[in-house]
């Protein structure tokens with residue numbers, strides 16, 4: 001870490017360090033509960049329950065207006081960079097920027113210093129689900145509303161009626177589960193359907209992302225609430241997420257509620273999967289690469305297909321547990337802990353032709369020559385589709401080595417069309433997993449969800465650009481700060497944004513002084529870009545800092561479970577305490 005910090009400091013123009021420290025922009029990496037970097041747990045990891053200790057016990061850093069602008073710019077860039085292709089239009093960006101300006105001051109203090117990071121994680125989840133800027137902004141603002149420092153009137157006046165409607169809708173959704181008995185399967189099922197048919201589907205997705213946020217931080221709630229919320233998630237929200245095709249979200253929701261509802265069973269499954277996780281994930285990666293290369297270099301297969309892709313996955317905690325309770329299997333008897341899925345694109349995709357089946361069978365032959373197929377475990381739903389139309393060829397592979405027994409690997413072989421039906425069609429995963437009984441419902445829901453997102457994106461694209469932003473903008477953050485569009489950020493423009501963020505207007509002078517390299521009293525595009533580079537650097541250092549903190553914390557926890565931490569603490573005092 002010392003090397004990274006030294007290199008980073010060297011990259012900053014000479015003579016700047018002194019000012020940066022004064023403004024709280026110093027590059028020295030330190031834990032900062034108020035920073036806006038997205039937490040690493042944003043990535044859909046099935047086991048990303050944050051640890052119980054938090055950085056909130058640390059005292060806040062010297063807070064200057066410079067730091068606030070740096071945070072605004074850094075967060076804005078990160079979120080727009082994460083938005084789906086075509087969704088980060090000028091008007092979308094402007095909306096997100098306005099929402100951030102309103103929400104940031106409100107979120108700074110909430111939830112023990114975690115409110116801001118949490119709000120941004122919600123927005124990132126929404127971006128990953130291809131939601132538009134309106135939904136992302138609503139996510140951030142819902143967290144600000146929950147923090148109690150802004151009101152719906154503020155949102156309506158400063159952001160607009162569209163987002164206020166979305167927020168009203170999500171607030172109505174929030175209270176709905178309390179009106180039914182979630183333990184009753186029929187009521188839970190009816191409520192899920194009601195959600196999907198009655199409410200704006202984007203509000204449902206927003207609610208799902210907020211539920212994920214709640215579940216990721218459940219350790220801060222009292223025990224009885226942990227159980228009630230987990231039950232709601234298990235019975236209502238996780239199946240809902242499956243139903244709308246938000247697969248990764250539903251897997252994480254399931255794993256988190258499983259953890260709180262059945263802690264002992266969870267620990268058992270978690271321990272078993274965790275012990276093999278790193279090795280199995282490496283194996284999945286290696287088999288994937290090896291298979292892809294073998295398939296792509298097979299002449300016969302190449303005559304039938306124009307493209308081949310392979311997806312890999314390690315089974316989730318909850319999904320594994322379900323298999324164990326279904327028929328009393330042991331974990332080592334679950335045959336799809338390691339999974340690969342080969343998707344083939346036949347040169348002739350006419351469904352009545354046999355090109356698809358030929359491609360699947362040729363792929364199977366290649367696998368047989370390369371890998372150790374387990375006899376009697378192959379299922380050919382390509383030749384004999386399931387009644388719901390599901391087609392795929394499944395083989396089980398033994399990946400053990402002498403002296404090292406491993407769980408089996410399942411390989412599913414299918415064409416693009418078969419995959420489409422398995423994902424969104426009548427044999428869809430949302431029906432298979434989401435508890436929906438009406439065939440076609442999953443397909444319809446997914447279509448509604450995508451159409452709603454597309455419509456919102458179109459609406460935002462159609463909003464009139466502000467006077468000077470009709471043309472191309474090379475750097476969205478710069479253009480949003482340069483309100484009058486004269487190509488420079490003036491002291492007035494900087495003062496305004498600082499005041500919006502709740503800082504003293506005078507801080508603008510200090511920041512201007514720091515960044516205005518040629519001392520002409522305003523920020524040029526180049527000067528602003530150099531500021532942005534520093535912001536990025538700062539955030540990446542904080543990332544790395546988190547990474548090291550986590551490693552150290554994991555080590556300490558291992559030591560703790562061995563009962564040795566008390567010994568080390570006594571020996572080394574606070575030096576070993578990591579928050």
Ligand SMILES: Nc1nc2c(ncn2[C@@H]2O[C@H](COP(=O)(O)OP(=O)(O)OP(=O)(O)O)[C@@H](O)[C@H]2O)c(=O)[nH]1
Nearest residue numbers: 335336379386388390394421422423427428429432
């Ligand atoms: N989308 C979808 N996927 C399916 C369907 N049926 C099976 N699959 C997938 O194929 C996998 C294996 O299914 P099968 O080969 O029938 O195996 P199984 O009888 O479930 O066997 P176990 O895995 O041992 O419980 C499932 O885990 C799913 O991933 C279906 O109707 N729709």
Ligand SMILES: Nc1ncnc2c1ncn2[C@@H]1O[C@H](COP(=O)(O)OP(=O)(O)OP(=O)(O)O)[C@@H](O)[C@H]1O
Nearest residue numbers: 247311312313315316319339340341410411412429
């Ligand atoms: N062999 C595989 N290779 C790649 N992805 C898979 C494989 N099997 C399932 N998946 C995908 O992994 C995700 C999680 O699936 P999960 O393992 O929970 O259930 P499943 O295998 O579909 O069903 P079941 O629990 O009945 O086995 C889903 O998106 C699913 O499509």
Ligand SMILES: [Ca+2]
Nearest residue numbers: 335336339410
């Ligand atoms: Ca499976």
Ligand SMILES: [Ca+2]
Nearest residue numbers: 482486488490
């Ligand atoms: Ca200007």
